[in-house]
Amino acid sequence: MRADNDNEQLPRSRAEAKAAGVNRYFTGEPCKHGHIAPRYVTAGCCECTILRAQARYWSDPEAKKEYDRQRYLDDPEAVASRAGKWKLENPEKMEECRKKWREANPEKHRDSQREWALRxxxxxxxxxxxxxxxxxxxxxxxxxxxxxxxxxxxxxxxxxxxxxxxxxxxxxxxxxxxxxxxxxxxxxxxxxxxxxxxxxxxxxxxxxxxxxxxxxx
Structure with missing residues (x-):
């Protein structure tokens, strides 16, 4: 994973990040799993954190849903903003998600279509x-x-x-x-x-x- 310009603007060490009051830093060195990625002050390599979260999601999707629900309740505007940005940046993935949901929930899809048509x-x-x-x-x-x-x-x-x-x-x-x-x-x-x-x-x-x-x- 290559560093981008945004990463180069981050503090170069955990101590510098804590002193600056930011939650990430970038050393330019690979983590123990080989990821050249920013690191969280409290959780280590960002790429490893994402992979661990994905593993938890697939092993316990209900727990992930509850976690996401609580994050939304804590700060709905921030969650909506991140979701909106992701949808704009990933239109193909978004369409693939919609397609999978429609295939998995045909009755809910028909009901939502009827409700939308009525509105x-x-x-x-x-x-x-x-x-x-x-x-x-x-x-x-x-x-x-x-x-x-x-x-x-x-x-x-x-x-x-x-x-x-x-x-x-x-x-x-x-x-x-x-x-x-x-x-x-x-x-x-x-x-x-x-x-x-x-x-x-x-x-x-x-x-x-x-x-x-x-x-x-």
Whole structure:
């Protein structure tokens, strides 16, 4: 294990680390197991400490879970910060962990998916529209925030008949130029219609729909 620049900034001895009030030091020399790594003032080689912790975890995972739980209770913000940093730095490992958890807990995974869908109906619908767009090879994407911006711009009224669409169940997102006719999935091609107008419009060309409604001669 090679030293990095951060290690070179550490005190060079245990005594210097204690005097400086820090919990690690770096001698540049290998420990008795051959690790060239920082050392804890109270626990020795950091690499050996990690390996011992991993061995304890696999031999007694319940004890490790209880230890982690207590650390979280003692300082939840610090634990959350470290976890967030690790997730950002290790996206592939994080995805592998998620995959293993899903495979080991299929029922819990389905329940969590259902709960998430109930809490985030607009995100669910945005994902559905994105899948439809990808299947048709349409360009563009949009988010829940984009839909909210369109609602504000339309003053929470149907773009066609002007009825209120404040209730989520009373509105639907419409592709102005339908995907099947080459329309995009960008926010600029979206409008909010009441459920009735959206059913009537369906996948019609916007000009044909306007003529049908008597708005063009």
């Amino acid at each position: 985030n109906p607009e995100k669910v619908q945005a994902n559905i529209r994105s899948r439809r767009a990808r299947k048709r090879g349409a360009e563009g994407h949009h988010t829940e925030a984009d839909i909210e911006a369109i609602l504000v711009r339309q003053k929470y009224k149907c773009a066609e008949c002007g009825t209120s669409v404040k209730r989520r169940t009373s509105r639907q997102v419409d592709h102005i130029m339908p995907l099947k006719l080459g329309g995009s999935n960008w926010p600029s091609n979206l409008q909010i219609l009441c459920t009735t107008c959206n059913k009537v419009k369906a996948a019609k060309h916007p000009l044909d729909f306007a003529l049908e409604r008597g708005r063009l001669i």
